[in-house]
Each structure stands twice: as structure tokens, then as C-alpha cells.
Amino acid sequence: MRVQLTVNGTGHAADVGPGESLMDALRALGYKSVKNGCDHGDCGSCTVLMDGRAVNACLVFAYRAEGTELTTIEGFAAEGALHALQTASLDTGAVQCGFCTPGIILTAADLLAHNPDPTDREIAETLAGNYCRCTGYTKPLEAIREAVTMLREGADG
Amino acid sequence: MSVHTIEQHVRPASIEEAFAALGPGSRPLGGGTDLMLHAPPEVTTLIDLGGLSLDAVEDTDGGYRVGAMVTLTEMMEHPGLAGHFGGLLPEMLVHVGSPLLRNIATIGGHLARGRLSDVVPALLVAEATIRWFDGSYHEAPLGEFLAEEVHRTRMLITEIGIPPAPAGAAGAFVKFSRVFYDIAILNAACALATDGGAITWARVAVGETPRVGALVPAAAEALTGNPPTGATFEAAAAAAREAIEAGDDGRASAEYRSQLIGVGVRRALEAAAGRLGGAG
Numbered sequence: 001m002r003v004q005l006t007v008n009g010t011g012h013a014a015d016v017g018p019g020e021s022l023m024d025a026l027r028a029l030g031y032k033s034v035k036n037g038c039d040h041g042d043c044g045s046c047t048v049l050m051d052g053r054a055v056n057a058c059l060v061f062a063y064r065a066e067g068t069e070l071t072t073i074e075g076f077a078a079e080g081a082l083h084a085l086q087t088a089s090l091d092t093g094a095v096q097c098g099f100c101t102p103g104i105i106l107t108a109a110d111l112l113a114h115n116p117d118p119t120d121r122e123i124a125e126t127l128a129g130n131y132c133r134c135t136g137y138t139k140p141l142e143a144i145r146e147a148v149t150m151l152r153e154g155a156d157g
Numbered sequence: 158m159s160v161h162t163i164e165q166h167v168r169p170a171s172i173e174e175a176f177a178a179l180g181p182g183s184r185p186l187g188g189g190t191d192l193m194l195h196a197p198p199e200v201t202t203l204i205d206l207g208g209l210s211l212d213a214v215e216d217t218d219g220g221y222r223v224g225a226m227v228t229l230t231e232m233m234e235h236p237g238l239a240g241h242f243g244g245l246l247p248e249m250l251v252h253v254g255s256p257l258l259r260n261i262a263t264i265g266g267h268l269a270r271g272r273l274s275d276v277v278p279a280l281l282v283a284e285a286t287i288r289w290f291d292g293s294y295h296e297a298p299l300g301e302f303l304a305e306e307v308h309r310t311r312m313l314i315t316e317i318g319i320p321p322a323p324a325g326a327a328g329a330f331v332k333f334s335r336v337f338y339d340i341a342i343l344n345a346a347c348a349l350a351t352d353g354g355a356i357t358w359a360r361v362a363v364g365e366t367p368r369v370g371a372l373v374p375a376a377a378e379a380l381t382g383n384p385p386t387g388a389t390f391e392a393a394a395a396a397a398r399e400a401i402e403a404g405d406d407g408r409a410s411a412e413y414r415s416q417l418i419g420v421g422v423r424r425a426l427e428a429a430a431g432r433l434g435g436a437g
Contacts, residue, residue, distance in 0.1 A: 018203070019163030021193065039158045040194060044257055053230065053260040058158055059190045060261060063166065064207070107257065114234070128338050129255020 003066045007031060008075020016062040022048070022055075025062035026072065033073040033102045037131070044130030047103035048072050054103075054110035056129070073102035076109075084150040085109060085143065094143035096134040103130045108144045117148060160196040166203035172290045172313060178204045179311050187226060187266025190258055211265065211315060214238060219321030225265025225314045229253055229276075232264060241319065242283060242328030242348050243432035249279040249330035249346065254338055264317060268299070271308035271369060278346035278362035278370035279330050286318040300372055323358045326350035329428035331421045341365040342409040345397075345421035347376075349385060349429045356380045356389070361425075363397060363418055367406045375400040376422060385433065390426040394419040 005012045007029065016025045023046040026034045037045030039058050046057040049071035076083050085105045088094070095101050104127060111118055111126045118126070123144050127137065166186065169175035175185065183202035184192060192200070211224035214235045221238055232238050233250045253259060253267075253275050267276055268287065280299050288296040291312040299317070302308070328348035332341045343365050350358040359380035364370025379393040403414035 017159065017161065017163070018165050019160035021159045024159045041190060041254075041258055044255065047257055050260075054257050055260045056190075056255075056257045059188075059193045059258065061166075061186075061189050061193070061203070064189070064205075110256065110260070125251055125337075126256050129257040 001063060003063050005029070005062070005065055005070060006068070007070045008072060009069075010075075014062070018061075018063065020062045021058050022050075022060040022062045022065050022070075023057035025065075026057060026070070031072045031074055035099065035102070037099070042129070042131070043100075044103040044107065045100060047106045047130065049106050049110060052110065052113060054107040071106070073105060076105065083109070084147040084154070085112070088143040088146035088150060089140070092139050092142040092146055094139035096132070096136055096139065100130055100132045100134075104132070104140050108140075108147070111144075112148065112151065116151065118144075120145075158193050158196065160193060160200075162196065162198055162201060163203060164201045166205050168205045168208050170208065172209060172315060175204050175206060175209065176290055176292065176311075176313055178202070179313070185269070185313055187263035187269070188228065188261040189266075190254075190262045191266060191270060206265070206313070217318075221319040223264055223317045223319065225316055226263050227265075229259035229262050229264065229267070230256065233259070238319070242322050242326055243429070245279055245283065245328035245330060245346065245348065249275050249332075252330075252332045252334075252338055252341075265314040268317070269308050269314055271303060271306065273340055274364060274369055275330070275332055275341055275344050277303065278344050278364040279328070280317065280319070281362040281370055281372050282328055282346045282348040282360035283319050283322070284360065286320075287314060288316040288318065289314045303369055304371070322348070323350040325433065326358065327429045327432035329425045329432070331425045331428070333417050333421065340408065343403075343414050343417040343421055344370065345418070345425045346370075347422065347425040347429050349380065349426070349433060351385055351433055354384060355382055356385055359393075361393060361397060361422055363401055363422065365408075366401055366403050366414060366418070367408065368404070373397045373400050373422075380426070385426075385430040387427075390423050390430070393426060394423040397422045 035045035037043035041056040041059040186203040211226040215222040289312045330346045332344040359377040361376035376393040376397040379396040383389040403411040
């Protein structure tokens with residue numbers, strides 16, 4: 001079946017199967033940041049934003065994304081300028097091996113959009129579904145805290 | 158996980174139409190997370206409930222009507238629901254899957270499973286009702302719906318109802334699991350109201366015993382009329398252990414669960430008591 005998917009502001013006419021996952025559909029369109037880590041909704045490597053909410057793309061039927069705004073990490077740096085979460089991740093060394101990084105940044109973006117000043121516990125709870133294979137959550141937590149500060153100062157300034 | 162056995166989906170325009178499409182090879186589609194994970198091989202048709210206006214939370218004079226297509230995240234973020242019983246629902250929902258899953262999974266889809274639920278004990282102490290359609294509409298207490306295994310029949314869940322909480326009441330939820338959002342080894346929820354000196358109203362529910370959650374009237378009786386103190390909570394915990402026959406499964410032994418029932422009920426009661434009379 002043919003569906004219209006809007007990814008990072010670009011429209012695509014995509015041929016998807018009735019039971020196809022959004023993860024498989026996005027990868028077929030070339031969005032390879034949407035990684036197939038577990039295909040079971042456990043690891044968060046396939047995280048995308050769907051109308052601003054972070055979801056496991058492996059657990060969403062692709063046809064249902066029609067009419068929504070999808071965001072992958074490829075579309076996250078507006079006009080080439082890095083998002084505060086990306087800058088903070090580079091500054092703190094949070095990118096590590098990089099496999100989980102797109103998912104962590106997108107999940108954190110959902111958190112900060114709905115809760116601009118989260119506690120450490122809320123940040124940790126939010127990352128419950130984004131597995132880091134380097135087993136190093138300290139740097140991503142630092143990066144999100146730093147991004148909170150950057151965004152607040154940006155808003156104040 | 159792409160499900161290659163699915164051949165089509167239908168988008169009914171009414172509940173009646175959706176119900177008519179229900180058959181052995183079809184499944185109603187809420188968030189779809191369970192269908193994607195478990196991909197039942199007999200399912201070839203999805204009945205998409207997305208177009209039936211089941212996605213709103215309505216305030217009803219201190220209570221709420223929650224459409225079956227409301228996501229778990231939307232329940233957590235709804236200001237009224239989030240504050241109900243001093244924060245019982247968000248305290249529980251943060252343990253249900255990850256935010257990534259809660260942004261997709263719906264309350265109707267969750268309850269239609271009839272099993273493996275942190276949501277059920279919390280909704281039971283909140284005295285939630287559930288509304289469904291099987292040719293006509295029905296509404297019953299959630300506990301009755303689960304006890305009669307209505308979820309196994311040919312029906313569609315349309316809504317849950319949450320009545321107003323007794324004045325000043327507070328609740329709490331406790332979960333035991335190996336890691337943060339894993340399936341519970343055991344869970345417990347409670348809700349209490351007092352007149353300042355004595356407990357005037359109480360509900361206690363325990364789940365994953367390993368059966369799905371159920372109210373424990375004996376524990377509520379041990380609380381009612383007594384002061385909200387450690388001794389009362391110990392008595393209620395003991396009553397719950399006495400009343401519930403815990404079972405074995407791969408997650409825990411009956412003996413271990415029986416211990417956890419006492420600990421979980423006591424901790425939930427202590428947490429709820431700490432919120433009584435406060436802002437939550």
C-alpha cells in the first residue's frame with residue numbers, strides 16, 4: 001500500500017506492507033539512523049519522534065504514521081546548527097560508540113519539550129527504554145543536564 | 158517488528174462497524190505494541206480503532222472518563238488524573254514499559270490483555286469501571302470484568318470510568334521487579350481516607366500473584382475504623398497474606414511472593430498515609 005510519510009519535513013510516497021513497522025519503512029527510505037537493535041521495543045535504538053513524542057519505531061505500524069510529522073536524528077540540526085542536546089553530547093563525551101545516541105537524544109528531546117527542568121531521577125526514568133551498550137549512562141545524563149542549562153540560558157538571553 | 162502475516166487493515170467509522178469486523182482472523186488495533194511483539198499467526202486483519210473518537214480524557218465532576226485509545230503517557234500527563242489520589246497513577250505508570258512504549262500503548266489495549274498489569278491494581282483501588290461493546294454497551298467494575306474474563310469474549314473496550322475520590326484520600330503503588338520496568342514479580346496498590354483519627358475508607362489490591370490484580374477486601378476491613386499507624390498497616394498486610402494464595406511461575410516462587418505481599422501492602426499503606434491530608 002502507498003502512504004505519504006513526512007520525515008524531517010520532507011514528504012515521501014512510500015510503499016509499505018499492511019503489517020510493516022515504521023522502523024523498516026524508514027530504513028527503506030534511507031533513514032539509517034533508525035537502527036534495528038532488538039526489533040522488540042526493548043532497546044530504543046529505533047527511536048523517532050512522531051508528532052514530537054519519542055516512540056519505538058519497531059512497534060508502530062508504518063501506515064499509521066501517515067498524517068504525522070516524523071523526526072529522525074538526520075533532521076535534528078535545524079539548518080546545520082546543532083541542537084543543544086547534540087552540542088551537549090559532544091561537549092560531555094556522551095556520544096561514546098554512537099549506536100544508542102540518536103535514540104537517547106530524541107527521547108531526551110521529548111522529555112525536555114514536556115518537562116524543561118527535569119530532576120536527575122526523571123531523566124534516568126526517561127532513559128529506561130534506551131539501552132547504552134557501552135553501559136555508560138553517566139555521560140548521557142551529564143549531557144542532558146547540560147542541555148537543560150543551555151536551553152534555559154538561551155531562553156533567558 | 159514488521160508482521161508479515163497481516164494482509165489488510167480496516168478503518169471502521171463506528172463501534173458497531175468495528176464490532177462487526179471482529180472475527181477469528183482479526184484483532185482490534187489500539188496502540189498495536191502487543192500485536193507487533195507477539196504477532197499472532199492467525200491474525201490477518203487489523204481493525205484500526207483510531208478513527209472512533211476514543212482518544213479523549215473527560216472530566217466528570219471530580220471523576221474521569223478515559224477513552225480506550227488514550228495512551229499511557231496521556232494518562233500520566235493529564236493534570237486531573239495525575240493528581241487523583243495524590244499521584245497514584247503517575248507513580249504506577251512510570252513503571253509500565255518505557256516512555257517510548259507509553260507514548261504508543263493505549264489503556265484499552267493494555268486492559269484487553271487481561272494479564273501482566275501494573276495498571277490493574279491501581280485502577281482497582283481507584284474503583285474504576287470499564288465500558289465495552291458486544292452488540293450493546295455494558296459497564297462494570299474493572300474487577301468484575303477481569304474475574305469474568307470478559308476480555309476473552311468477542312467485544313471492544315471503549316472507555317474506562319474513574320469516579321471521584323473520597324475527600325482527602327490518597328493512594329500509593331509498589332512494584333517488585335528484577336529491573337526498573339520489567340514485568341512485576343508482585344505489585345500492590347492502596348488508597349485511604351481518614352477523618353483525622355481513624356481510617357474511614359480503604360482499598361487494597363495486589364497483582365501478579367501471579368494472577369492479575371484483584372482487590373483484597375480482608376485487608377481493607379483490617380484498616381477501616383483503625384488509626385493509620387504501623388500496627389494497623391501490619392495487621393492489613395497480614396490479612397492480605399492470609400487472604401491471597403500466591404503461586405509459582407518463572408518469575409518467583411509462591412513462598413517468595415507470599416513474603417512480598419506483606420511487604421508490598423505495608424509499604425504502599427505507609428506511602429499513602431504519608432500523603433494523607435497533604436497536597437500529595
